[in-house]
Amino acid sequence: MDRLTRNSIIISAILLVLLIISLSVSQNELRPRVWQLNELLEKDPVLASYPYQFRVLLFLNGVVTLTSPHASEVPLEPFLAKVDPKAAGKPKDSPEMRAAEQHFREIEMRAIQVMVSQPDIRSVVWSLDKAWYHKNRVPSGR
Structure with a gap:
């Protein structure tokens, strides 16, 4: 796996975790x-x-x-x-x-x-x- 792909996967995973956390925190707002x-x-x-x-x-x-x-x-x-x-x-x-x-x-x-x-x-x-x-x-x- 090249460096760009690895970095993209890591950044995507971090963004996904942050999205899940923000959705669970603001459940009432949705x-x-x-x-x-x-x-x-x-x-x-x-x-x-x-x-x-x-x-x-x-x-x-x-x-x-x-x-x-x-x-x-x-x-x-x-x-x-x-x-x-x-x-x-x-x-x-x-x-x-x-x-x-x-x-x-x-x-x-x-x-x-x-x-x-x-x-x-x-x-x-x-x-x-x-x-x-x-x-x-x-x-x-x-």
């Missing part, structure tokens, strides 16, 4: 940002204890799109009746339904706080989680 943000939501103890799990659908230019069981075109009461047994079967203006709505709003704000605590996130927008309504057989009003 995953898509959406996955990282979803892990943040899953690891938050307040959000993890709520029956609905918010998810990141899209992250683009500092704006995160989160799933939500509520949107302006869909009433919140069917969702609350499904996830909060105290609100099930209660009228919209009952104390149980108002308490369930207040709790949902607090959880929703927590999801926003978790997201905007990240330095690369400026704002959050919501996307109606139609799949949740379908999966749970809850009429979405549409």
Whole structure:
């Protein structure tokens, strides 16, 4: 084996080892940002204890799109009746339904706080989680 080939093999092996080391160290950095943000939501103890799990659908230019069981075109009461047994079967203006709505709003704000605590996130927008309504057989009003 000539000297040039030997040196090329040694340099290639060193570069390969350095690449493997850098990949193993920065494993977290190679995953898509959406996955990282979803892990943040899953690891938050307040959000993890709520029956609905918010998810990141899209992250683009500092704006995160989160799933939500509520949107302006869909009433919140069917969702609350499904996830909060105290609100099930209660009228919209009952104390149980108002308490369930207040709790949902607090959880929703927590999801926003978790997201905007990240330095690369400026704002959050919501996307109606139609799949949740379908999966749970809850009429979405549409």
